Each structure stands twice: as C-alpha cells, then as structure tokens.
Amino acid sequence: MARIAYFGPQGTFTEQAARVLAAGDELVPAETIRLALTAVRHGEADAACVPVENSVEGAVTATLDGLSDADPLVAVAEAILPVHFSVLKRPGTTEIRTVASHPHALAQVRDWLEANLPGATPVASSSTAAAAVGVHAGDFDAAVTAPVAVEHYPLEVVATGVADVSDARTRFLLVRKPGELPEPTGADRTSIVAAAVNRTGTLAELLTELASRGINLTRLDARPTRDNFGEYRFFIDFEGHVAEPRIIDALAALRRRCRNLRFLGSHPRADGIRSTIEPGADNDSFLDATAWVDAVRKGDLA
Amino acid sequence: MARIAYFGPQGTFTEQAARVLAAGDELVPAETIRLALTAVRHGEADAACVPVENSVEGAVTATLDGLSDADPLVAVAEAILPVHFSVLKRPGTTEIRTVASHPHALAQVRDWLEANLPGATPVASSSTAAAAVGVHAGDFDAAVTAPVAVEHYPLEVVATGVADVSDARTRFLLVRKPGELPEPTGADRTSIVAAAVNRTGTLAELLTELASRGINLTRLDARPTRDNFGEYRFFIDFEGHVAEPRIIDALAALRRRCRNLRFLGSHPRADGIRSTIEPGADNDSFLDATAWVDAVRKGDLA
Structure with a gap:
C-alpha cells in the first residue's frame, strides 16, 4: 500500500481529492502544501x-x-471536485448563533448563510476542518466544511451542497518523483514551467512554438520570481502527452528557447476532454514530415 | 474634496495605499472590493x-x-507598498498568550512569531483590522496589523517592520469612471482585459501583436470566465501609455482580434521604471512610418 501525503488537516477538500486519486492507499495529512511536497522529495x-x-x-x-523550486516532481493524475460545502452542528444544538469556517469558505457561502441562518455570526477559523473541531469542542455552534469532514467528527449535518456559485471547482494533482509516466489516452494534459528573462516578446515566442504546432493551451499563470518583482516564471498547461510526436517536437523547441524549462507531467484530464487536433498537426503529420526529411537526406526523395 | 472608497475596514494596507494615492481626500471604507468599485460606478x-x-x-x-464585469472603470494611479506588519497589544499587557490576524497575515509572519512570541497561540480573524478591534475589546492579547492600524485603535506597538519575506509587496490601483487620462511620463503602465474564444493560438496571436511592436509585458493573468472552466479572460499589463503612437497602433491591432477588449487605464508606474523601447519601435518610428505611407498614397514618394 502506497503512502500519500496530502495538504491537511483531515476532513478538507484535499483529503477528499486524495481519496479519489489514491483510493485504498494510506493517506497522511501534512500541515502545508510545501510539507506535502517535501515528504515526497525526502522519500517519506x-x-x-x-x-x-x-x-x-x-x-x-x-x-x-x-513544484518549480527544489527537486523536480511530476503530476501523474488529477481530480476536479465541485466546491460544495456541508454545514455541520453538534448533535442536539437547537439554536445556531455562531458559524465558523476558513474566511475563503465563509466568503463562498455568504448568500446561503444570510438566507438560511440570518441570525448567526460568522467566525473565521484557520481551516474548514479546524471549524469542525471547534464545533465539537463547543467553541462554535456550526461549521462550514468539506463534505468529508462529517466522517471524522461526530457532528450532525444541517445542510449539504451549500455554495453561492454553484459551479465553483477545484483541480487537484497527484505528484510523484520523476519515473514511469501514465500512458497517453488522447485526453491528456501536459504541464511545464519556464523561467524567462525579462525581454520583450519572450512569452509570445514560447506560446507561438505551441500554437504553430496546433497545441491548445488549457492554463497559463505568470508568477513573479521571489528575487525580482518584474521577472516571471510561466506555468503552462496544454493538451496532449509527452509520448506524442507533436508534443515531443514542441517541447524540444521550448527547450531550445529556455535555459530553465521543467517538465511537470503528462496525465489524463479529469474532465475527459480529448485534445483538439488542428489540420496538419496530428501525430501522423509529424511522423510523415520526419520520415520525408529522412528520405530527402538519404537521397530517396526530393 | 474628492470622496474615495477603499477596500476596508479602517486600519488595513488598502487604507494605507489610499492615503498615498489620495492624500487629503475623504476616505470611505467599503466592506468588499466589489462594493468599493460599485460605489464609483453608482457615483457615490x-x-x-x-x-x-x-x-x-x-x-x-x-x-x-x-474591473472586467459591469460598467468600465479605468486605473489612473498605482501605489506599491511593502508588506511589513506591526504587532500591537493593549497598553499594560505583560504576557502575550494569543496573537490574532487574518490567516494570510499569520502565514506571512509565522517565523517571526516562533522566534519572538514562541508561547503565543495564533488566532484567525476576518481581517488584520478586526484583530486590532479584538485586542482592544480584550478578546486577544496581540494583533498582527498594517502599520496604519495603530492610528485608529488605542494600542501599543510591540514591533514594526515584521515580515518573514522581507521584500513582499502589494500593488494597489486608484480607479475612476472613464474620463480624462493622466499625462504620459515615459514610465507608464497600460492595462487591458481581453476575452478570447478557446481556439488554438489566440493568446500567442495577441502577445505577438504587442511583441512585434516592441512592447514589453509587465503582467499577464488568465482568469477562467464564470461560465466555462476552459474559457479565459486575459488581463495584460504592458509598458507605455495610450497617448503614444506605438501603443495606439498595438491597441488597434488587438481591437481587430478581440470582440471583447476593455481598456483598464494608462498611468505612471509607482516604481518609476521607464519603458524599454526596442529599435524601430519608438514613437518617432511609428509616426515616420505613417507619414511615409501617407506620402506614398499621395504619390509624393515610392
């Protein structure tokens, strides 16, 4: 049985994602995201x-x-969970005067609280699970939590599926040390991070390498590096798998343009959306083109 | 005297930024960012x-x-503040057993607290200012706050300049309804938001319009639209001012490529960094080029 570190504590959405991504494995909460990643890097x-x-x-x-600092890690799977909260109380509580949760969670259920518990005072806690602990201890009357929390604490469900924005979703990754990659499925996502010098047009050049090969972006985040407010690392997700010729060709082109390029994984998409393939940019076209150039080199074709 | 809404409550970093950006004006706290923007849209x-x-x-x-929803607003000025906290206590408190603040603030001073107040329990509050209110009311012994908080609450300074990452900074905007723009200074920032269909290469094309005119990006954020997890709005900041010929030329090109393009303002940079001008992409080159085409049309040159 594998040992899976997750961003805890117990009873949060990340535990719920870990149950999806690593069913049957041993799940170990880590206090921060950084510590969960470090546990993998250190082999714990x-x-x-x-x-x-x-x-x-x-x-x-x-x-x-x-993911971009320290030793490389790669994503091997993802899960997308709807952000639907449960409201829990101590068994027997008749009047709810205080409702605790993480401030982000309280912000996402404000309309629901105003409509359903108008007399209750919202109280900030350090996590949704800490709010459940506080309710169990008698500090608050109710907690806004991840659905999985009710399995860890002897609390009673007031409501489930609570969310002001009904289609809010969070995507989670399962990451490992570099090694065997998941098989390509035709509905895959590849992730990279590129550190770029602050020069006019750098990002346009990187994205054009992908676009000219018909590769569709699914996400792009520019993060300032710690050292310099004006310098950036680009986190780019795109359709496809590193086992495909069109992706291999694009990654080699990006590698030529970036001194600091890190592969963050190729894995099946949780939403199952298959890659868009532009005309002339399918894998067979890339193989045909390589074969043609080889034949030209050998003098077989011109 | 102008009336300036800011993301409150009183005593936060945003109030501090408002004092920089609107010195001498009447400052009115709003409960959320959205409500601060709505106050301007409604003329309040x-x-x-x-x-x-x-x-x-x-x-x-x-x-x-x-900024991208509802009626247009434009940024007319910016301020960059270091994220340095103050630690405040009730006058006369000798032992600090609890330290309250917003969870983000607590996360940013964790090392400091461990080194300087190792026995104190961190308690989450809804804002840094709410923590100061709680200390004043006797709920907690100390609060981690913005430096300006001590001017609003009768508390005593334990420490100032507290921050685990000493160079953390936040950038703030002063936004108005569209109208007269600030004069160009040579060290300006222009901001736009472009909604793009999910088609391969869209973002590469937009960025190439800027890069091919020698315009340097300063920030790029891709935000999913509410309706569709895969569709994006691109928030792009770049060097230059909409009064400059090279920027006018680029914005017209972007307008041709995007049905939903919104101008979010041109204003002086708080850091005073002057625009990088690539060879052949200075304003005179754009003016010369336009004049040459005009002359060709008139038959004066060829």
Missing part, C-alpha cells in the same frame, strides 16, 4: 495530493512555487 | 482604491473580476 511519501487551481480564486500559488 | 464615490497583485499571493482575483 510515495506521492502527494495538492490543490492547483480554483475556478473562483485562481491559481494556488503555494503549489506552483512548490 | 469619485474613485476607489483596491489591491491588484501581491508578490507572494499573486493576482487579487476579486479586483480583476470586478
């Missing part, structure tokens, strides 16, 4: 489960920075 | 002061979304 865990982007809040910067 | 305030990016946390998504 076989893989780590961490959030990478949220449709409302944007990129999870601690994950992006954690 | 002349301008709003909101955070837009942080060197550690990344983009402030509520500001980006708030």
